[in-house]
Structure formats: C-alpha cells, structure tokens
Amino acid sequence: xxxxxxxxxxxxxxxxxxxxxxxxxxxxxxxxxxxxxxxxxxxxxxxxxxxxxxxxxxxxxxxxxxxxxxxxxxxxxxxxxxxxxxxxxxxxxxxxxxxxxxxxxxxxxxxxxxxxxxxxxxxxxxxxxxxxxxxxxxxxxxxxxxxxxxxxxxxxxxxxxxxxxxxxxxxxxxxxxxxxxxxxxxxxxxxxxxxxxxxxxxxxxxxxxxxxxxxxxxxxxxxxxxxxxxxxxxxxxxxxxxxxxxxxxxxxxxxxxxxxxxxxxxxxxxxxxxxxxxxxxxxxxxxxxxxxxxxxxxxxxxxxxxxxxxxxxxxxxxxxxxxxxxxxxxx
Numbered sequence: 504x505x506x507x508x509x510x511x512x513x514x515x516x517x518x519x520x521x522x523x524x525x526x527x528x529x530x531x532x533x534x535x536x537x538x539x540x541x542x543x544x545x546x547x548x549x550x551x552x553x554x555x556x557x558x559x560x561x562x563x564x565x566x567x568x569x570x571x572x573x574x575x576x577x578x579x580x581x582x583x584x585x586x587x588x589x590x591x592x593x594x595x596x597x598x599x600x601x602x603x604x605x606x607x608x609x610x611x612x613x614x615x616x617x618x619x620x621x622x623x624x625x626x627x628x629x630x631x632x633x634x635x636x637x638x639x640x641x642x643x644x645x646x647x648x649x650x651x652x653x654x655x656x657x658x659x660x661x662x663x664x665x666x667x668x669x670x671x672x673x674x675x676x677x678x679x680x681x682x683x684x685x686x687x688x689x690x691x692x693x694x695x696x697x698x699x700x701x702x703x704x705x706x707x708x709x710x711x712x713x714x715x716x717x718x719x720x721x722x723x724x725x726x727x728x729x730x731x732x733x734x735x736x737x738x739x740x741x742x743x744x745x746x747x748x749x750x751x752x753x754x755x756x757x758x759x760x761x762x763x764x765x766x767x768x769x770x771x772x773x774x775x776x777x778x779x780x781x782x783x784x785x786x787x788x789x790x791x792x793x794x795x796x797x798x799x800x801x802x803x804x805x806x807x808x809x810x811x812x813x814x815x816x817x818x819x820x821x822x823x824x825x826x827x828x829x830x831x832x833x834x
C-alpha cells in the first residue's frame with residue numbers, strides 16, 4: 504500500500520493537534536499520574552507545533568514529518584538533533600533522536616509506522632546525524648518497528664508514583680559546596696561504569712572540571728535538592744532530585760508534578776551486573792530524593808538508568824519502579 508511522507512507545514516497543524524492529543528491520551532491511560540494531561544493540552548500542542556514550524560531561532564534542530572494516504576494525513580513523526588551534554592565527548596556529533604510525540608491515525612494503513620521511521624532516519628542523516636536514537640513509551644506498538652530496524656535499548660526511564668510521606672532518611676543530608684569534590688569523585692566512578700556498559704557514554708577530557716562547575720551552579724538553583732551520604736572527606740554517594748524537562752515529556756502533558764533523578768550514584772551500584780549490600784545505600788539515597796519530590800508537591804519520580812546496568816535496575820525494581828519509557832540506539 505503506497506505511502507507518501509513529507510515535511511509538515513503550518514497548514515497541517517489542526518490535524519496534527521488532533522493526532523497528538525489522541526497519542527497523549529494513550530500515554531495518560533497507561534499512567535495517569537506520570538503522563539498527566541495539561542488542562543489546556545490542545546493549546547499547548549498547537550503552540551509547540553507553531554514554534555517548531557515557524558520560529559527562525561530555535562534551541563536545537565527539530566524535524567516534523569507527516570505520512571499521507573489518498574490525500575489524508577495518516578501519521579506524524581517528530582525528530583531532533585540531540586545536543587551532547589558537556590561531560591560527554593560527542594566525537595560523532597549530535598545524535599538524531601526520534602521523539603515519543605509521534606503518532607499514527609486510527610485505521611492507518613499497515614506499515615505506516617515503519618514508513619515514518621524510515622523517513623525520519625533519512626532526514627536525520629541528511630541533517631548530519633551519525634548516531635540514531637529512538638524513544639517509545641513502554642507498551643506502545645512503535646517498539647516492534649524499532650526492534651525490526653535494529654534498535655537496541657540504551658536507556659530506561661523507570662517511574663514510581665507512590666512516593667509516600669516517610670520524609671528524608673536521617674543519614675542523608677543536603678549537599679554543600681564542601682561536598683562538591685566528593686560528588687565529582689563519585690561521579691567519575693559513575694561515568695567509568697557508563698562507558699563500560701556502552702562506549703556511547705564516552706566522557707569528555709574535561710568532564711570532571713565541567714561537572715564540578717555544574718555542581719557548584721546547581722547548589723544555587725532553588726528548583727532541585729542535592730543530597731549526599733557521608734562526610735565531605737569520605738562521601739559515599741549523592742543524588743539530585745530535579746524537576747522534569749520537556750525533552751522527555753511532550754507538550755500535552757503537565758510536568759509540574761514529576762521529578763527526575765539522573766545525577767545519582769552509590770558504590771552499591773559499582774558492579775553493573777551484581778548489586779552489593781542489597782542496594783541499601785543506593786536505596787536510602789533514592790528514598791531521600793522521593794521525599795524531596797513529595798515535599799515539593801510532586802507525585803511521580805522518573806529515574807534515568809542505562810539499559811545495561813542490571814544491578815541498578817534490580818535495585819530500582821525492588822524499590823517499586825517500573826520501566827515507563829525506553830531510549831534505544833540503532834546498531
């Protein structure tokens with residue numbers, strides 16, 4: 504069955520708002536707390552599309568494409584060139600990322616998803632991407648298409664929506680500037696494990712210096728909580744509980760009630776295959792981050808975890824977390 508894929512235009516916006524709203528409602532049905540709908544979801548989708556399709560100055564390159572069959576739009580796919588965080592080498596430039604706010608219409612012809620993904624891959628390569636990444640929310644049919652196109656899980660996003668009200672564990676304290684050297688040391692261990700799991704996470708030669716500067720800056724930001732275990736001179740672990748960002752959540756969703764844990768490490772996790780000490784220290788830090796979110800009125804936590812870090816996944820699942828979204832890399 505023939506498909507046509509083209510770049511989206513502003514004339515497509517009304518139809519795309521309808522498609523992307525249906526897509527957001529499917530995520531909401533999977534987890535209504537994590538994927539909470541914005542009160543003005545259609546307006547937020549329209550605003551994001553209008554900016555993406557018309558603004559001359561944008562923070563990153565993004566591409567919107569639509570599929571058509573017999574003159575009707577049957578699907579949409581959103582992709583972007585992903586800026587490389589400053590602690591990573593980025594030798595192959597900005598990866599191309601297929602984003603989760605991509606959708607097909609009910610009753611779309613068979614093969615529509617595959618055709619959209621193929622078109623997005625071509626567009627990203629033409630834009631200079633040498634590495635291709637994809638995103639899907641667990642349980643969506645896009646997973647099978649990505650697997651068929653040789654994508655393998657790279658990063659899992661695990662979530663929990665029952666954060667409780669136990670408060671911060673007494674042994675965990677708020678970080679100070681005196682803790683930054685210890686945090687940087689532990690973060691270097693974290694980065695070595697990441698690179699051992701997958702060379703995708705090759706660190707920049709100035710990673711420690713850059714990370715130190717970011718930690719000092721983070722201490723001044725009031726939207727997050729930086730917490731540590733141990734005295735500054737013998738810090739055993741750290742966790743940063745920060746607000747969610749739009750990179751992981753399409754515009755139809757209200758992200759004010761969700762916190763993200765990315766910068767997080769404890770030696771219990773030093774062996775990527777085997778969890779040490781039943782993950783006691785790592786879990787204590789995790790509970791502290793959850794308490795920080797709860798204190799800020801948040802109802803969901805989203806934890807970033809490499810797909811190959813089995814010990815960390817084991818610890819998170821034992822703490823009540825489930826995979827909510829998967830980022831994969833094309834091999």
